[in-house]
Amino acid sequence: DADPRLAAHAVAVGLREDVDLDGGFDGALTAARDRGAALIAAHPYALGDLGTTSRTTARWAEEPEWAANAVDRFELCNRHDFFAWVARARLPVVANGDFHGPEHLATWKTLVPAEKSEEAVVDYLRSRRPVSLAFFEPPVQLIARAA
Numbered sequence: 001d002a003d004p005r006l007a008a009h010a011v012a013v014g015l016r017e018d019v020d021l022d023g024g025f026d027g028a029l030t031a032a033r034d035r036g037a038a039l040i041a042a043h044p045y046a047l048g049d050l051g052t053t054s055r056t057t058a059r060w061a062e063e064p065e066w067a068a069n070a071v072d073r074f075e076l077c078n079r080h081d082f083f084a085w086v087a088r089a090r091l092p093v094v095a096n097g098d099f100h101g102p103e104h105l106a107t108w109k110t111l112v113p114a115e116k117s118e119e120a121v122v123d124y125l126r127s128r129r130p131v132s133l134a135f136f137e138p139p140v141q142l143i144a145r146a147a
Contacts, residue, residue: 004047004056010071012037014122029070038125039071040094043078046085061085072126076133077108094125095133109136 001007008025015037019028033039044060044067060067060074064085067074074086076093086093095108111132114124124131 001059004045004058005062006059007057008044008059009042009057011040011042013040013125014038014118026070036122038073038122040096040125041067041071041074042096043081043098044074044083044086045081046083049083064089067091079104079107092128093133094131106137107135109134 010025010029010032012019012032015032015035017035019031019035021028023031029039041060043057045056045058046061047058061083068089068091072092073094074083074091075096076083076086077095078098079096094110096110097104097107099105111134112121112124113129113131114120
């Protein structure tokens with residue numbers, strides 16, 4: 001949505017089929033959850049924190065009660081942007097790098113204490129159980145190889 005108070009972005013982890021957006025964003029979230037996906041509120045900026053970012057996705061912060069029921073987890077940080085309102089609300093979190101290229105590898109990551117299977121990770125992310133967040137700084141040669 002062009003209005004940042006109504007705009008939101010979500011990631012559906014474990015979704016194996018397309019979800020129709022004709023029913024709107026809320027309908028798509030419900031459909032993805034019904035298909036077993038773990039839903040993550042992506043870059044949930046508060047209106048006052050938008051600054052010069054092109055990601056004007058403030059609906060999560062503008063409607064926190066709705067948001068807490070609409071998704072399973074919230075990004076506490078995305079690359080190097082942190083979302084203080086998520087921490088203050090004590091919502092279940094993840095950290096993410098929004099990885100699009102090798103330069104995005106060095107950032108915060110989420111460690112999920114679950115069996116290394118898609119089903120176990122999705123199940124864990126759908127819960128409110130704690131995760132660990134860690135900053136990852138890869139060796140320079142690893143970034144060079146990835147480029």
